[in-house]
Amino acid sequence: MEKVFSGIQPSGQLHLGNYLGAVKKWIELTEDHDCIYCIVDYHAVTQDYKPKKMQKRIFEMAASLMACGLDPDRCRIFVQSHVPEHTELAWILNTVTPMGELERQVQYKSKSESQSENINVGLFGYPVLQAADILLYRAQKVPVGEDQVQHLELAREIVRRLRNRFGYELPEPQPLLSDVKRLKGLDGDDKMSKSLGNTISVDADADTITKKIKGAKTDPQRKKRKDPGDPKVCNIFTMHRFFSTEKEQRWATEGCKSADIGCGDCKKKLTENIITHLEPIQATLGELRKDPDRVWSALAAGALTCRREAAANLDELREAMGLR
Numbered sequence: 001m002e003k004v005f006s007g008i009q010p011s012g013q014l015h016l017g018n019y020l021g022a023v024k025k026w027i028e029l030t031e032d033h034d035c036i037y038c039i040v041d042y043h044a045v046t047q048d049y050k051p052k053k054m055q056k057r058i059f060e061m062a063a064s065l066m067a068c069g070l071d072p073d074r075c076r077i078f079v080q081s082h083v084p085e086h087t088e089l090a091w092i093l094n095t096v097t098p099m100g101e102l103e104r105q106v107q108y109k110s111k112s113e114s115q116s117e118n119i120n121v122g123l124f125g126y127p128v129l130q131a132a133d134i135l136l137y138r139a140q141k142v143p144v145g146e147d148q149v150q151h152l153e154l155a156r157e158i159v160r161r162l163r164n165r166f167g168y169e170l171p172e173p174q175p176l177l178s179d180v181k182r183l184k185g186l187d188g189d190d191k192m193s194k195s196l197g198n199t200i201s202v203d204a205d206a207d208t209i210t211k212k213i214k215g216a217k218t219d220p221q222r223k224k225r226k227d228p229g230d231p232k233v234c235n236i237f238t239m240h241r242f243f244s245t246e247k248e249q250r251w252a253t254e255g256c257k258s259a260d261i262g263c264g265d266c267k268k269k270l271t272e273n274i275i276t277h278l279e280p281i282q283a284t285l286g287e288l289r290k291d292p293d294r295v296w297s298a299l300a301a302g303a304l305t306c307r308r309e310a311a312a313n314l315d316e317l318r319e320a321m322g323l324r
């Protein structure tokens with residue numbers, strides 16, 4: 001079976017961007033791939049955060065993933081810092097990563113702007129640690145949103161450099177994009193992102209979802225009720241594509257283009273459908289919160305097998321580098 005690796009930061013509640021852009025695909029892949037999914041806490045500490053809340057965030061992320069349908073019996077789920085080989089490999093990869101490549105990374109530039117008081121070396125080296133996460137398990141496929149494609153190009157470049165310099169062979173990891181490559185936030189500008197606060201989280205209650213969608217931006221050309229709109233550029237319609245039936249999507253497309261329906265009608269339908277879709281997820285999340293051992297033991301079991309595999313793979317690389 002092909003090896004799949006992907007990660008998610010415990011930097012806030014799992015949101016619809018993560019869910020549609022990554023997690024749905026993660027679940028599908030567990031059918032016929034050897035999947036490893038990681039809660040990347042060492043990545044998350046490159047942003048400002050409250051240490052006392054970190055364990056709760058890790059728990060919430062793991063429980064949310066399981067509630068969305070990620071089954072620890074069909075894949076491995078674990079916490080990055082529980083497998084120290086990740087940071088050890090990242091150090092090694094630093095030595096073959098050109099500074100120029102890191103300086104070109106769009107995520108580094110945008111995070112440097114959004115957290116200008118905390119531009120740390122970890123933020124700069126984030127894609128190297130990400131490459132280590134993937135290469136440590138020789139993963140071939142990496143399901144991600146569009147924002148991570150550039151980081152994967154760098155991971156492939158690192159693979160080529162390891163090959164040229166040490167004759168060490170690894171698969172060049174390929175991105176697997178979902179249908180929703182980049183869900184915009186409710187502000188309609190940036191991508192939906194935990195740290196930007198423009199999200200709908202999978203545990204949001206009905207009132208919150210209703211209020212948030214009511215205030216969300218739609219097609220900017222549609223200023224008045226009678227103006228026709230373009231669903232292709234509307235973030236609300238992007239969400240309809242996933243949460244609504246084909247009939248409802250046709251209703252939204254035709255109604256928007258002809259101005260037969262207003263943005264309010266379109267939002268109301270979407271709100272109902274999101275609430276319905278999230279109901280069973282939230283019910284399972286509630287059960288997991290009452291039984292935290294189920295979540296922590298799944299994470300411990302995942303870390304145990306990952307650590308064995310990671311240590312063996314890292315040993316091989318050390319040998320190729322003359323470090324054994």
Ligand code: AQP
Binds near residue numbers: 010012147
């Ligand atoms: N808006 C999005 N649309 C599609 N995919 C998305 N992903 C994130 N936001 C969107 C994908 O979700 C996976 C996990 O992301 P992450 O938590 O590791 O980091 P991120 O991309 O930086 O997500 P956030 O929410 O924006 O986190 P913060 O604010 O903490 O930086 C990735 O595969 C990502 O592509």
